[in-house]
Amino acid sequence: MPRHARLSGHTPGSPGADGPDLELLSALAAQAPVPVIAEGRYRAAGDIRAAFASGAHSVVIGNPITSPLWITRRLVPAISAGTFIALERKAP
Template structure:
């Protein structure tokens, strides 16, 4: 197995991202966040944005999954080959791309994009999918790892407040490549359950690195209790 994937086997990857317009939407802040979670035991980092990735790469030696969120269409996670090549150029070890069945803005197929990234950069490709069928297609297209990142975030995938462990288990049992659990993993127990379901590694973002959302969770519970 590739050393990058081997380094995160059975371990936690932390997603360090902030939404546009938020106080923490700053590359230096995200770099410091990455350093903080590394100190806490994160085995890898997932981050978005070229400058964020460059700073994190310069600060840490941990495996780095990079992406570039751009555009206002359905496909906005590293939506084109141009975006993918730019992410690879930051030093990220893995390039994460939208691998759903939706049309890509540059007209390329998933297989064409995966092949071009690997041939031109030598980087690993993580396919973010939303369904079992998409996971099968992604692996056949040559993706090095498949993530359940987009389950519940496409109109045709399974919605819900909890991680899609059923999808994790189904893909892990079928695919010849590692499956990374990602999406709505909000507790340590859920993260452990994902590994028990067959996940190679687990990505946690909001529950660790998004204080605005975490504060809303606590505030809602306190308000409910005091009503």
């Protein structure tokens, strides 16, 4: 297994990417004798679907649901650009 397997994107020799390292996840899932939990840079539903398709047993989602600053930094530009779609709650 690569030395950077647990900190992909944060250690020398690992790919620095904005999204999750799905290539590494696939390799780990194929070789690991235990379930693989994916974590790091999973920010959208497509990232999570891709993790499961790559063999993840589960996916940890951090900043996109726990960091108000991260959420605000993503939403304000989308609202300003008119690309944010608000979902309306339907009355029961």
